[in-house]
Amino acid sequence: MKKELYTRRGALGWGLVGLAGAVALPQAVRLLQGRSVSVPPPGEAPTVSGINPMVVLRDFDYGTVREENGRTVREFRIEARTSTIQLNRVVSFVSWNFNGRVPGPTLRATAGERVRVVFLNRGGHAHSMHFHGIHASTMDGVRPVRNGAATIYEFDAEPYGVHLYHCHVAPVARHIGKGLYGLFIVDPPGGRPPADELAMVMAGYDLDENGRNELYAFNAIPDYYMQHPIRIRQDQPVRLYLLNLIEGEAAVTFHLHANFFRLIRTGRSLDPHEESDVVTMGTAERHILEFSYHLPGRYMFHPHQDTIAESGCMGQFEVVGADGAPAGDPGHGH
Amino acid sequence: MSTVRISGKVITSICSLFAVLVLTGCGGSPETPTGSRSPGAPAASTPSGRKININTAILSELDRIEAELAVPALSNRIQAERPYASPDELVAKKVLTPEQYARVKDQLTVEDIVLTGEAKDIDYMTKLGLMRGHLLVARELLVGGESAAALPHIGHPIEEIYLDIEGQLDERGVAQFKSILLELQQLVRFSATSPKVAPALAAALAAIDGAMNALPVTQRRSPAFVLQVIDQLLEAAGTEYAAAVNDGRIAARIEYEDSRGFVTYAAQLFADIAPTLQASDPTAARQLSAGLAEIKRAWPSIAAPRTVVLTPDQVRVRIKDVERAGQKV
Numbered sequence: 001m002k003k004e005l006y007t008r009r010g011a012l013g014w015g016l017v018g019l020a021g022a023v024a025l026p027q028a029v030r031l032l033q034g035r036s037v038s039v040p041p042p043g044e045a046p047t048v049s050g051i052n053p054m055v056v057l058r059d060f061d062y063g064t065v066r067e068e069n070g071r072t073v074r075e076f077r078i079e080a081r082t083s084t085i086q087l088n089r090v091v092s093f094v095s096w097n098f099n100g101r102v103p104g105p106t107l108r109a110t111a112g113e114r115v116r117v118v119f120l121n122r123g124g125h126a127h128s129m130h131f132h133g134i135h136a137s138t139m140d141g142v143r144p145v146r147n148g149a150a151t152i153y154e155f156d157a158e159p160y161g162v163h164l165y166h167c168h169v170a171p172v173a174r175h176i177g178k179g180l181y182g183l184f185i186v187d188p189p190g191g192r193p194p195a196d197e198l199a200m201v202m203a204g205y206d207l208d209e210n211g212r213n214e215l216y217a218f219n220a221i222p223d224y225y226m227q228h229p230i231r232i233r234q235d236q237p238v239r240l241y242l243l244n245l246i247e248g249e250a251a252v253t254f255h256l257h258a259n260f261f262r263l264i265r266t267g268r269s270l271d272p273h274e275e276s277d278v279v280t281m282g283t284a285e286r287h288i289l290e291f292s293y294h295l296p297g298r299y300m301f302h303p304h305q306d307t308i309a310e311s312g313c314m315g316q317f318e319v320v321g322a323d324g325a326p327a328g329d330p331g332h333g334h
Numbered sequence: 335m336s337t338v339r340i341s342g343k344v345i346t347s348i349c350s351l352f353a354v355l356v357l358t359g360c361g362g363s364p365e366t367p368t369g370s371r372s373p374g375a376p377a378a379s380t381p382s383g384r385k386i387n388i389n390t391a392i393l394s395e396l397d398r399i400e401a402e403l404a405v406p407a408l409s410n411r412i413q414a415e416r417p418y419a420s421p422d423e424l425v426a427k428k429v430l431t432p433e434q435y436a437r438v439k440d441q442l443t444v445e446d447i448v449l450t451g452e453a454k455d456i457d458y459m460t461k462l463g464l465m466r467g468h469l470l471v472a473r474e475l476l477v478g479g480e481s482a483a484a485l486p487h488i489g490h491p492i493e494e495i496y497l498d499i500e501g502q503l504d505e506r507g508v509a510q511f512k513s514i515l516l517e518l519q520q521l522v523r524f525s526a527t528s529p530k531v532a533p534a535l536a537a538a539l540a541a542i543d544g545a546m547n548a549l550p551v552t553q554r555r556s557p558a559f560v561l562q563v564i565d566q567l568l569e570a571a572g573t574e575y576a577a578a579v580n581d582g583r584i585a586a587r588i589e590y591e592d593s594r595g596f597v598t599y600a601a602q603l604f605a606d607i608a609p610t611l612q613a614s615d616p617t618a619a620r621q622l623s624a625g626l627a628e629i630k631r632a633w634p635s636i637a638a639p640r641t642v643v644l645t646p647d648q649v650r651v652r653i654k655d656v657e658r659a660g661q662k663v
Binding site for chain 2: 123
């Protein structure tokens, strides 16, 4: 009898330890992720019309955490605005955007947390925020919010994966095309292994409103990452959260040069579904691509619809060695 | 064994206690997502009437609070400091002092509410007015042979605005007219040169008029009421115009045309009440008439001017002048 009691008490004790560990583990993982990933200092990376695509790349908005009735609520404040973006030396474009940046803030939460998005529309037209995920129809963000009015979207962050949000006022293609979109990442409980995490959205610009795009871009500014390559560390895992929001085209096939990536479709797994160097993505499809480069140098990435690529949707990675210097002689990397 | 029995009782009592705590905790907590609409269910009312949603209310609604607290320009301030995740943010954002907030907090909410009374009528007429403005501009473009340019102005009424008043039409005993708008849209899109377009456009405008006539004529003729609708139309025009202008040029013609339509209709509404206003308040009538004429200068023609006549800021200032003059009525 005494033996039984000890076993039961012991089990309870181990249970408590396990519970504490399960609560603490995601935090520990996040700390580890923060510490062990080394991001090389960027090269020249100018701000364009108040947007800096190099900053946007690694900028994850975790919002403000509140404790309400014993529940974690992650609150985000988003404002729809109108502003001009200088797309290149010649073309400026009236953009409708969230918080003055295109893409909008990359919102991030952990699965199961309550997400609250306080949305104010100062964009002129009616706008809304429609999230991809699982939520009630009242939170679906298809009802327009008048200019000058605000609304509150609230739902649980489900399911884990990489998702998106965008305005859902008709004509949706125009509202998205003008810049009203962003990524919404829902981390699995416990997170993912450490990696250099990047967020990228492919989109098109219909400059003359004829239903066809003339320019395209990764993260809003055409050719930005071609002119200002993204520095990544040699042999360090990269995790790319990639979304295609090009309207008015058939799917684009994202291609990574000189390497293969492991593909986690819609981020809906902890392990890759497959491996390739191209992935065909329709509008609003988004995946996690994981890869690392062993040899220093510059490597392009772009949709393999090469006319689209050459109209602004192209970029390069610059793989740098541990000492941080850009590649000179690939043979000296270690 | 006795230990096991006590453990069982303890566990059961803890569970039931927990259940009670959870249930009572759920009673007052915001478990229901804020911003959810409960169709048909009236919002919680206070002794003084319906609650005001500080995130969506128009100026005249917020004026209730402004009047009660006797704080000038408070309604503008409340709008300027949006959004609010909860009413007490008014204090955090220094819009109200804690004492002021305590006096009015029962009237405030951030949840969706069903508009009633005059606010609802202003909202209704404003939306119909926006639709009318869109169609007026569509007509100008169609007359000018620009059917492709006219199409978005026929789409907007359906897509952005009609959905918002659909419920109210039944309430007010107005025949639904979405099919009229849809037919017009399809005609313009697929058969723009058809002789059916003109009558379809006339039918759409008539349907909007019919919907407006659901409001009592005394209200539609009342300067105080109509001026509030005019304010809403001008606000929309001002923001759209700002979205149209880039680099001193009209860069986005759709927004230029939208704002032109809203201002055109706002001026028509004013012309309707001008005689009454002239009799009751000639000073205001003169100020408003002059103010509207000033604003209209920004849209000299349906075709965008080569250089901007008024900057968006200038338009905004003139709109504020008209609003201020109107508030005194």
